[in-house]
Amino acid sequence: MPLPRDYSGQTCALARSMEIIGERWTLLIVRDAFCGVRRFGEFAAHLRLPRAVLTDRLTTLTEAGVLERKPDTGRRDVYVLTPKGIALWPAVRALTAWGDAFYGVGSGPRRVFRHATDDAPLADDGRCTGCGAPVVVGDILVTPGPGLAAAAEDDDPVTRALARPHRLLQPLLDPSRTPRSERGSHP
Amino acid sequence: MPLPRDYSGQTCALARSMEIIGERWTLLIVRDAFCGVRRFGEFAAHLRLPRAVLTDRLTTLTEAGVLERKPDTGRRDVYVLTPKGIALWPAVRALTAWGDAFYGVGSGPRRVFRHATDDAPLADDGRCTGCGAPVVVGDILVTPGPGLAAAAEDDDPVTRALARPHRLLQPLLDPSRTPRSERGSHP
DNA sequence: CCCAGAGAGTTCGGTGATTGAACTGTCGGC
DNA sequence: GCCGACAGTTCAATCACCGAACTCTCTGGG
Numbered sequence: 001m002p003l004p005r006d007y008s009g010q011t012c013a014l015a016r017s018m019e020i021i022g023e024r025w026t027l028l029i030v031r032d033a034f035c036g037v038r039r040f041g042e043f044a045a046h047l048r049l050p051r052a053v054l055t056d057r058l059t060t061l062t063e064a065g066v067l068e069r070k071p072d073t074g075r076r077d078v079y080v081l082t083p084k085g086i087a088l089w090p091a092v093r094a095l096t097a098w099g100d101a102f103y104g105v106g107s108g109p110r111r112v113f114r115h116a117t118d119d120a121p122l123a124d125d126g127r128c129t130g131c132g133a134p135v136v137v138g139d140i141l142v143t144p145g146p147g148l149a150a151a152a153e154d155d156d157p158v159t160r161a162l163a164r165p166h167r168l169l170q171p172l173l174d175p176s177r178t179p180r181s182e183r184g185s186h187p
Numbered sequence: 188m189p190l191p192r193d194y195s196g197q198t199c200a201l202a203r204s205m206e207i208i209g210e211r212w213t214l215l216i217v218r219d220a221f222c223g224v225r226r227f228g229e230f231a232a233h234l235r236l237p238r239a240v241l242t243d244r245l246t247t248l249t250e251a252g253v254l255e256r257k258p259d260t261g262r263r264d265v266y267v268l269t270p271k272g273i274a275l276w277p278a279v280r281a282l283t284a285w286g287d288a289f290y291g292v293g294s295g296p297r298r299v300f301r302h303a304t305d306d307a308p309l310a311d312d313g314r315c316t317g318c319g320a321p322v323v324v325g326d327i328l329v330t331p332g333p334g335l336a337a338a339a340e341d342d343d344p345v346t347r348a349l350a351r352p353h354r355l356l357q358p359l360l361d362p363s364r365t366p367r368s369e370r371g372s373h374p
Numbered sequence: 375c376c377c378a379g380a381g382a383g384t385t386c387g388g389t390g391a392t393t394g395a396a397c398t399g400t401c402g403g404c
Numbered sequence: 405g406c407c408g409a410c411a412g413t414t415c416a417a418t419c420a421c422c423g424a425a426c427t428c429t430c431t432g433g434g
Binding site (some may be wrong): 007010011012013014015016017018019021022024025027028031047059061065084087088090091092093094095096097098099100101102103108109110111124125127134149157162 | 194197198199200201202203204205209211212214215218236249254267271274275277279281282283284285286287288289290291296297298311312313314321323325335336349350
């Protein structure tokens with residue numbers, strides 16, 4: 001009842017989860033947050049969703065305690081995952097693995113998750129296939145897999161940065177280090 | 188583009204998954220299917236969603252290969268999970284665990300998943316805390332947890348059956364065994 | 375044969391969410 | 405002061421969802 005779209009009367013914990021992250025775009029926003037996307041404009045550029053919807057989702061996620069809005073080094077705020085948001089990683093990983101398994105190209109997954117300390121890929125259950133240990137989110141490296149299409153003329157810098165190896169939870173772009181005068185100077 | 192609600196242009200496998208199971212109600216339908224809910228009326232009674240939406244979701248899931256519609260012993264058809272649908276279990280489990288962790292009552296989870304062969308509860312990663320082995324879906328027993336509210340005057344038999352211990356993927360109700368003349372005879 | 379009722383949808387008007395495009399406001403740098 | 409980047413807000417059109425009522429088919433009983 002209190003939530004925007006409720007599944008009232010469900011005794012099931014899944015229904016509670018879906019009230020928070022079951023709306024359109026929400027889980028993609030969370031996924032981008034795992035990959036280090038942090039600013040309004042970065043989310044908007046990568047997801048190409050209506051800005052009003054993005055405003056709504058970021059507000060909802062912040063109020064739910066999944067994201068936290070905090071001041072950046074620059075003038076704008078950033079949205080970063082809280083521990084509660086980071087706890088969504090197993091769900092995001094499982095759904096990503098399912099999509100790769102059933103909707104990937106024949107050549108393999110689009111992205112491979114690796115254990116940053118030994119570079120071995122992760123198993124489906126989130127353990128490292130090298131050392132066998134469960135891997136914490138901050139130690140996961142995302143690398144392009146064989147199924148990842150070559151970068152199109154998809155101009156936005158976020159999509160391009162996501163196609164390069166990067167560590168989860170680390171800022172993907174750092175706008176404070178590339179001020180306006182240096183950005184966009186390459187035609 | 189071809190799918191009902193597309194996240195076009197996403198290179199991310201999660202977006203593919205969300206096109207299939209990201210719509211409202213869809214994942215709850217899949218969850219019920221794991222618990223052995225199989226018939227139109229059972230889904231409708233438990234989820235209390237508009238019947239037109241249920242029709243649409245069952246059709247979509249069937250076309251996507253997540254469910255299969257097959258004749259029952261009786262006159263009506265049943266919808267059962269395919270291997271592709273069963274592959275969604277890690278995602279359903281992860282989201283259920285998240286909901287229990289952050290939206291449960293203080294006393295604990297609503298439901299406990301156990302390994303049917305040794306009755307030990309499952310860890311968050313899906314392994315059995317008793318024998319340590321990964322547990323296949325058909326060997327999971329769902330038992331009421333401390334956080335499960337007592338059955339309300341929630342009349343529908345599906346909700347009541349879900350509150351009792353049951354094994355995943357086994358039919359929850361068997362309407363062919365309780366013909367009309369014996370059903371509903373208790374005021 | 376006729377009827378009643380269950381089950382599985384379909385139809386339909388009202389309501390709310392989503393979309394894309396245009397607009398506003400604000401700050402920093404030139 | 406002016407300009408452009410950024411982060412939203414506003415708005416009309418479209419789409420999805422809701423709940424209730426309706427249809428259609430099959431089954432069992434009399």
